[in-house]
Each structure stands twice: as C-alpha cells, then as structure tokens.
Amino acid sequence: MGTQLSFDRGSAEALSVSKQEPTWLTVRRAEAAEKAQTLDWPQPEKMRIARWNLEAFGNYKAAEPAAGTAELPAALQELLSKEEDASGLLVQRNSSRVLNRMNEKLAAKGVIFTDLETAAREHVELVQKHLFSVVDPYTDKLTARHAALWTGGVFVYVPKNVEVELPLQALLYSDDAEATFAPHILLIADTNSRVTYVDNVVSAFAGEVAPSVHQSVTEVIVKAGARVQFATVHHLAESVTDLSVRRAKVEQDGRIEWIVGDLHDGNILSDTVSVLEGSGATSDAKVITIGARAQKMSVTTQAVHVGRSTDSNMVTRAVMKEQATAIINGITKIEKGATKANGVQTEKVLMLSPKARGDANPILLIDEDDVTAGHAASVGQVNPEQIHYLMSRGIAKEDAERLIIYGFLAPVVSEVPIPSVREQLQRLLERKLES
Template identity: 30%
Template sequence: MAVTGSTSTTGFDQSTFDAFLAARNEPEWIQDQRREAFAHYQRLLAEPLDPEEYKRLDLRTFRPEQYHLGGQQAGVSGQAAGLSTLMRDRAEFAGSVVHQDGHCVQSSLAETLTAKGVLFGDLSTLLARHREQLEPYFLTRAVDPQTDRFSAWHAAFWTGGTVLFVPRGVEIDIPLYSLISLAEDGVADFSHTLVILEDGTSATLLEETSSTDPKTAGLHVGAVELIVGQEARLRYVQLQNWNGSVKHIAHQSGRVARDAMLQWTVGALGARMAHIHQDVHLDGRGADAQVNGVTFATDRQLLSYYTQQTHHQPDTRSDLLYKEVCRDKSRVIWRGMIKVDPDAQKTDGYQRNDALMLSADARADAIPGLEIEADDVRCTHGATAGRVDDEQLFYAMCRGISEYEAMHMIVEGFFSAVYDRIPVELVRETLSQVVERKLGIGE
C-alpha cells in the first residue's frame, strides 16, 4: 500500500529555500549540507512513505504550505513571553536554553561547566564556533536525512535547537534544561537537539515543548540525536506539551557505545497530531538502553510512535516500556520492533506496550515485532489494551470516593510502572500533575 501525503512544495519550494539560505549567516559547510538535504527532500516528496510506519496516519489534510518559517531572530538576551511550561520554573538547573519560533531567546550555563569544556546552548551558534567537536556527529551518525521526506525537510530547514557536548571524563550532577516553544500563528519549527557525551561522562537533559497560546496553530518538524560514548551515562527526557492546534513530526535516534547507558523518557501529552520515529542503536558490547513512554490522549488527539531497538553487538540490552491512556475520541498508535544483527549474540531485548481506554470511542493500536538474525538471544515483547473496570469504579465510589478521584487513582496506578523507572523526581511529579489535569479535559 502506497502512503502519500501532500506533495505540494508551496511555501518550502526552491525559491523559498534559496531565500532562506541567503538570509542565514552560517559557514559554507552547513549551507552545503542543507543543499544536499533539500535535494533529498525534493526527491522524496515524489516517493511514497513507508507503509509500515505511516499507513495508520491520515496525512491527506496535511498541507505544508499552510506554515511558514518564524520571523526575525529575537536575540539571545530576549525572553519568551507568555509561556506556560511544565518544568522551567520548578527546579534549579546547571544550564538553560530557550527557543521560540526557531530562535534562541535565552541561554545560560554554569561557569564551572564552561571551564571544564562543556558546550551547552544554541545549536546554530555552537556549530559555527565549534565545528571540530560537533560536525562529525551532526546529522551523520543518528538521524539520517534520507530516511523520508520529513527527515530531509528538517535537515534542509533546521532553525535553532539545543546542543550539549560533554568532554571526556566530565560528570554533570545537576540537570540541564531545554525549552522549545511556538508563539507566532502558523510557524513551522525545525528545532534540532544534539547531545554528545564523550567517553566516561554523565549528564541529564530535561527538554519540553510548549505553546504560548492555547489556540495558536503551528508545526514542529524536529530531530533529536543522542550520542553516548563508551562508559557514559545519559538521562534524556522530552515532554511534548504543544497545544491542541500543533502538528508534531520528528525523527529521534540514540547511539549507545560500549558499556554505556542511555535512559530515554518521553511524554506525549499535547498536539493535535504527533508522530515520532524513535530509534535506539546498541553499538558496543555491553551497551544498555532503557526507553520509557507516558502517553495521554484526549478529545480527538492522534499520537503515534514508531520505535526500533537495534542490537548491533553482543551482550547488549534494551528495555522499552510504553504506557498509554486515551479518552474521548482520541487514538494512540504504537508500532515497535526489536532488531538483532547476526553478530549480536547474548542480546537481551524487551518491549512492552499497555493501553488503557477511558471511553468507548477511544482507540489504541499496538503492534510489537521481532527481527532476529542471531541464535543465542533473549527477546520478548508484549502488548495489552483494555478499558477501565466498571466494578473497580463502583467499588471505590461505594466507599465515598468520587468518580473523578477513583479514575485518577486508576490512571495513576496504571502509569506507576513507568514512574518507578524515572529517577528524576521533578519529572515524576510533572507527569503526575499533567495526568490529573488531562483527566478533566473533554468533560
């Protein structure tokens, strides 16, 4: 089955791209990379999307020409006004970066970390200043611009985003924070997150997306690249919290080296439609990845994840747990795959997806899968879907608990298996509060 969306390039055609390049004050190597990506984008527009990934998404109403790039850069000293964020003002961070409509408006990093060679800030600025450290990783090892039209579109038009580079042997104990926000109506945001941990390092990056207005329409075509060096430890959290008028499409990929650990937590909470292509690659012996997902869809939201855990080397481990709640007329889609290369003996791969539906019109689709080419592995998967037990609700209400409180207890209990895997208290508390808030939507 061929899957096609809109192939119109109006708004992002050759003339728009040429004007975009001319307005960018950036090194020639970046411009060359953009030109190559735009050529891929034009070619891929004429090709069908992968039916395994996209056939359950209805892209017939998706029109790129409805969106435009953000206005003039606000400057790094500016402030993002009107933002309603989940984590920004609730903790102390070792560094903070804020982007609005593709432009960096705030950036800071503790002087002690700067003195150790840590880079944390606006991607555009740091790519130009630190090419030697960053170019080998940027759109080369994790996210492939030729994956599909969306990855190529992003690689051609990326604007802003956050980079974290931790040099060999440096350990960062206090979390860092990144915010990606939309303010102007109809803006297309192409923010890119690049995290590079060299050997023997550790860091925690908490990232979230937010809209300044509850009704402003927007588009996010993003990418996340997580590079974890040998014996390094990375905790990365991304909470997607756009308003209900934003469409969100992103390619995200992690590469985990020998004896390294990646803990990756995602929260899919906002957006009218969201689709994430999420890959984890276990590249070195002893590499370990834990992927946690919390999804809560309401009203007519469509939230979709396409995940892959790929084991390239022996003695690697991956553990994915996604928990999804949907109510009203929302829909959640998860398609997961564990892949094991021929040389990846002694692989331990696990994936599980559980969905809880709070209303009769809600829908959840879960499709786990295995592709194993080695003969000495342990790979398992599972998926469940069910509705709230009426007897459980009745039992609670007979004991003086309101229906709302009972539903909250059931949903919190459902998500608790994921919460227990998250070591950052701020993230656990934030997710719990969002769940409580979303239980009141659609009444």
C-alpha cells in the same frame, strides 16, 4: 492551512546565507531541500499521516533576545527548574534562541551547551562531524525537509570523564503559528561522561490560530562507558502537528535512558530508536501518552541490537479518551552476531471511551539464536470490579476512575529519575485527563 514556506534549493540556500551560516552548512541545506522534492512522507504502521497537515512549516522569524526568565510568559516560567537545580538553561522561541545560560565551572571543564546554529559557527569540527551522523537526512521527505529547514536547536557536548551532576534544561516554545518551529537537538556524550538533558516543547498561542507544524530531530551519541538521560515532554496546542524523530547511537558499555511524555493535543508522529552498536550497550525507554478528542497518534519505540551482550527495555503506557486513535509500536530488532542480547518490551493501552481506538503492536525481529527476548501487550478498559471496590470504601465513582488511571500510569511516572520532570508529568497528566 497555515503559512507555507517557499521551499526549494534556492530558497534554502538563500536563508542560510542570510543567517551567515558556514558554507558547509549552506551546501547541506541546499542539497537536502533538493532531495526532499523526490522523497515520500514516512509511512508508519496503520497510520496515514499523508492526510495530516504536513505543509504548514511557516517562515523563519528570528525573535528578540530575552534578558532573563522573568520576560517569559508566566505559564512557561512554571515549567523551569529553579536555577540552583539546573546546570544550564536554553530557551528557543519559534525560530531562534532567545536565552542561554550555563554553569561557569562546567564551561571551564569543556562542557558546551548552546543553540545548534551558534555551535555550527563556533564548534565546527564537532558539529560538522556529528550532525546527521545518527539520522540519515535522506530517509524520507520529513528528515530531508528538516535537514533543510531546522532552526535554533540545541547542542550539548560533554568531554571525556566529565560528569554533569544537575540537568541541562531547554524550553522550546512557539507563540507564532506562522514562524518555523523546527529545533534540532544534537547531544554528544564523550567517553565515560555523564549527563542529563531535559526539554519542554510547548505552545503559547493567544486565541485561535492557523494550523502549524512542529518538526524536530534528535541525535544522541553515547560514547564508550558514557551515560545519558534524555527526558522530553511535549504539550502543544491542538492546531499543531507534532513530528518528532529521535535516535541514539550507543557504543561499548554506554547507556541511554529515554523519558518521553507525548501529552500533545494535536496529531503526533513520535519515533524513538536506540541503536546498541557496542558490546554491553544498554537502553531503557519509558513513554507515556494520552489521546483525546479526534487526535491521531503514531508512537513507535525501537531498540536495535548490534553489539554483543546488549540489553534493552521499553515500557509504553497510553490512555485513550473520546474518539482518539493511537497506534503504539514496540520493535525489538536483534541483528546477526548480537549474541547474548536481551530485549524486553511492554505496551499497555487503557481505553476510556467505546469510540476510542488503541492498538498495541509488539514486534520482535530476531536474526540471532543465542539471545533472549520478551514482550507483553494489552488493550483494555477500566476494570469495573476495581471501581466497585473503591466505591465500597466510600470513594466517588469519578475519583475511583481517576485513581485507577493514575495507578495505570504510575509504573512510568514513578520511575522518572528527575524530580522536576516527574512533577511536570504528573501536573500535565492531571490537566489532560480532566480537560
């Protein structure tokens, strides 16, 4: 077992006070720690995560600031966009921010891009109002513990009518299995604003390490007419359990685009939900994952239609190797009164091993008549006829299989609108498929 944090109301309160956090945040952390004692772990469909290593949260360890990206490990530097291709960069190492820079012109327009702990002190009104406004901290033991223990994190605010043309990028990495690694991302896109946010969540351990947990919660608030592209790529070590909850609340004519690359090597709980509250709100979610060895994955994507004339599209592609298990859930929920809503989802799983397991579960929950909804789901193996055809053209069998797999994943990868993220996904896919 990895290092466990002493966890109760008093310890959460003491940690907050030691970091000189505002009183309102100290109170919230303490209440969440107390509430967590009474709650159960989430129970995703067909996956008993209570059997996983969920206790190795580690201890808070503040890292020394970095003067620049040159001080980062070489493997992590490769994940960063060129400075001229990004509007800003934030780096979190284990429990705290170590680097933060941002375009001065955007700052002059009122754009905020900093770690959440700093924002809680310097932008109290925004953070206090919106923190845990999309995710209920008392949903289950996972969200309550996170509300008590989150560290570092990311805060983005884009004012009304401001467009951030180049992506804001965050690199969140762990190189100490005994340090708490629990970033909270809070992004607020005000009326008619535009922003693209990209993060990489990675580990950089040297040699064998004890088990640890990465727990993160993301809250995205899309005001009327705003547009947010949110891309996240996770590639942590096999020793890390990745627990990631993402929620977006989208107001009238707003749009959220999710791009999720779950390329983690350990067990995964990935839960991404768009709540389309306002009329004309839209959501587009693209999720890609690869399972290997004895990995277990619960990957859920959901769209909740509340407003009228809302539209959602969800595409998930999973490739399963060796003895990996994946439960892929797609949920379209159309509430009463959400007339003219349209929800479409597709889940496809490609099996590369007879010992692997992949379940694709499309779920439609519809409480309104005047709507349209559709789904497609499939689980299958590599088509031998396709392999035979490619081999007849002089392509070796292994290369033929690789081409078919890349073709299977291409509908997600090719539609990623951010070139740097698309290239990263491609490299990581190749690495995990060939390992």
